[in-house]
Amino acid sequence: MRTKAKRAGIACAISILIAGAAIGAPRDVPTGDGMYANIKTTRGEITVRLEFQKTPMTVCNFVGLAEGTLAAAGGKPFYDGLAFHRVIADFMIQGGDPAGNGSGGPGYKFPDEFDPGLRHDGPGVLSMANAGPGTNGSQFFITHKATPWLDDKHTVFGRVVQGQEVVDAVKQGDKIEKITIVREGAAAKAFKADQASFDAYLKDSGGAAAAKAKARKDADLATIAAKYPQALKTASGMRYLILKKGTGAKPVAGKTVSVNYKGMFLSGETFDASDLHGGPIDFQAGAGRIIPGWEEAVLDMQVGEKRLVVLPPELAYGERGAGGVIPPNAFLVFEMELVKIK
Known part of the structure; x- marks a missing residue:
């Protein structure tokens, strides 16, 4: 009886460990060509595929801040240690604010970058938080469900490919421990996320936006x-x-x-x-x-x-x-x- 109880206890412990690992264990980044952000949080890891070809300016900003290659980051990973300061159940989790209250950013703003093929059409959509048109900075959110009313108001620039259960588990105040950018394939490896590249995207977007508005x-x-x-x-x-x-x-x-x-x-x-x-x-x-x-x-x-x-x-x-x-x-x-x- 003791042996059976002991075995049952071990099995139970293993079950608990396995269940915990499903959320908290390190994940293998997908091997398909593309650019990925592995977001290590208090609750586990989230892997997001970044749309660097459809929204290059927004991805350049995100990656440049994450890797510390934009001037605003001061040579250090901008997002590491920041909290998810806003979490709304059955809606989204929001982070990327150095002030921790929704008012902060990197010290600059940049235009929206909408692509008709990128919609808020389900859970796991990575999108820019803003205070109105053309006010993007460092804050981003990831959805729990489809939020179509945000289409063409917030720039979608990625989607969760692993770890949506972690997104769903994140609570307000949980931390972004580290963001690691992974590049797979020639196009992703050639994509630059430095200040010169971001400035070039800004210049191009100004001309394109003006032409579109006209x-x-x-x-x-x-x-x-x-x-x-x-x-x-x-x-x-x-x-x-x-x-x-x-x-x-x-x-x-x-x-x-x-x-x-x-x-x-x-x-x-x-x-x-x-x-x-x-x-x-x-x-x-x-x-x-x-x-x-x-x-x-x-x-x-x-x-x-x-x-x-x-x-x-x-x-x-x-x-x-x-x-x-x-x-x-x-x-x-x-x-x-x-x-x-x-």
Whole structure:
């Protein structure tokens, strides 16, 4: 009986060790060609395949910080010893902040680098944390599940190939003990992650981003010209059509006005309307509390007037967009009716 009990105890101990090893033991990095990051954490190891060909600037930044080859790292591995400062169950784990509270970074920001083939489409997606468009630094996150609402808002630059169970086990405050970059194949071995390479990617991205933005703006202006050929244009770049003439007074700066409105994208899709909020909204005209295009339009309207206005991004929500609803650099269309002046 003692022998059987002893054997059972040994078997149980071995089972526990094996179960523990499934999470905590060192892992073999995949041998297929590519670039990999082995992230050794308090809970075990996570291996991520890095998309260095689709998102070279972002991978250059991550690898350069991890290996200490970017100037911001000061010649030392930037990530080693940092905590996963933000962990949300059934969502993601976030790390890479030297401040440890979500406010820190490497001392610079760089643009987004979206690829249509890289989506937040499942668990194990490695993506950049940011505070808005073009504010990438050192913080990154790894998903627990698909998070499609983050597509084209956060740069996906890798995916877990081993250790998703470790991702799922990480708790807030757990540490990144060490990140090791492994290069397999000629292309990965030729990929450089030094300061000169990162600076070159930044320069190229600026030109590419400018060209892309211009192409989008030209397309939007062509759409506006086709949909609203009779629209008048002001010096600021706002276009408008008077849908119904008013008969009352025009407001002056400082007066409170009541306005009915419907906000639409160029596609015609409605994103907001005063009807959804119980009727017209009140605000003080000329006080700078609303978007510039609205200020300009309402101060030029008579009570009872209804007009359609087309606002360029600089008169609406600009480069940042708004509330996850208005994308960056969006032209917006509003139907506005000046109901009364209080």
